[in-house]
Amino acid sequence: MIYANLKIFAVLAALFFLPAAVLASETDGTILAGHQSAWGNQSGWINFGLSAGNIHVTDSGLTGYAWAANQGWINLNPALGGVQNDGLGNLSGSAWGEGLGWINFAHVKIDSYGRFSGTATGTLAGTITFDCSYCDTRTDWRTISARDICGNAIIDNGEECDGAELGGKSCEGFGFSFGSLSCKADCTINTSGCTYSSGHHPPAPATIVIFSGLASPKSTVTLLRDGQIAATAPAETDGNFQITLSGLTGGDYIFTAYSEDSQGNLSSALTLPVSVASGVTANVSGIFIAPTISTDKSEVAQGDNIAIFGQTVPNGQISIVLNSNETYAQIKSDANGRYSYNLDTASLALGQYYVKSKATLGGNVSAFSKILSFTVGNKTIISPPAQKCPGKADLNSDCRVDLVDFSIAAYWYQRPLSDSFKIIEINKLNGDGKIDLVDFSIMAYYWTG
Secondary structure (H helix, E strand, O other), X not given: OHHHHHHHHHHHHHHHOOOOOXXXXXXXXXXXXXXXXXXXXXXXXXXXXXXXXXXXXXXXXXXXXXXXXXXXEEEOOOOOOEEEEOOOOEEEEEEEXXXXXXXXXXXXXXXXXXXXXXXXXXXXXXXXXXXXXXXXXXXXXXXXXXXXXXXXXXOOOOOOOEOOEOOOXXXXXXXXXXXXXXXXXXXXXXXXXXXXXXOOOOOOOOOEEEEEEEOOOOOEEEXXXXXXXXXXXXXXXXXXXXXXXXXXXXXXXXXXXXXXXXXXXXXXXXXXXXXXXXXXXXXXXXXXXXXXXXXXXXXXXXXXXXXXXXXXXXXXXXXXXXXXXXXXXXXXXOOOOEEEXXXXXXXXXXXXXXXXXXXXXXXXXXOOOOOEEEEEEOOOEEOOOOOXXXXXXXXXXXXXXXXXXXHHHHHOEOOOXXXXXXXXXXXXXXXXXXXXXXXXXHHHHOOOO
């Protein structure tokens, strides 16, 4: 009988100290091996770390089962209860034990290091404490306020490493021959301890240009490099955009940027000359894409209104300029960047007028929009709907032939054509393998502005 009891005790002891073997994280934690014990004055030792119990700690609560050596399983998420977590480690609610009934966890807390403290109580369970001399229950879940901290020995979002935790990286993974990586104080990888073998040379650093600025919210910003589309990127809801262009060599470039708003209208093109040295990351910031602009009439009867509208940055100051560079009116764009102005033509003489707009936000001033023309006359003619895409000369396939296409063609004027541009030239220009005045005459014929 004594031998049999010893065998049962050994099995129970092995079960009690068996660690959980599951994946975990700061937001979906488990109980750490070797840190899984609490003490109940009615139940004895309680193990929160059994693999069969599969306990998980999240921002909303605890799930799974703890094992009380003398009373059996404790369900942390029963149907009519459940142990809850407020995300800051303050627990509440109740668990249910097979022989212990309801257990209140309102006085249990998990600190920023994942350590349980306090007491859980119940009518049958008595007091379960996490603070006794040999009690030690810990999780790898972390309170919301303790996450993403450089120095917590956990690689959080945005960190390459943290202390001794290098995420399995090695010098060889960074192109070196051998040596030891370390982690800098800002949680980025330090390769100063890595070296190259004899005859091995480090890879040349990348040449990168980062473009950033403002455009219409959710518009598509297009970047041309020497007349060819290099990249596109969406603008955020606040109008900010960023385009990173890599794979460059050092030298001088002519970049062009423009955007297409939510209605499919294009802004005017902004030219950006950039000089970048090899192996350097250059930042071209403060770009302010011009507003788009449209009118609801191509001709308006004198005394009637003509609507001038478009899209730009949210809450920007819009200047409407008529016939000259003097501001005719100022309005404000809405939260989506849209603006509209009804121009009363009663004071305008009969004739043709030209209108453009620009935006100002926080001291930053955009380029001017495209220039539109309209006529003040004796009748009203509604602006025609958008035309079908031109059959020729639309080099960037935006269904328009304008300055963007002109700048693309101008780049290749009297230059040897690249293989990719030869295909464009054959399909959309005269197809003789070169850009000359014949091609520009084709462009002038299909010009939409």
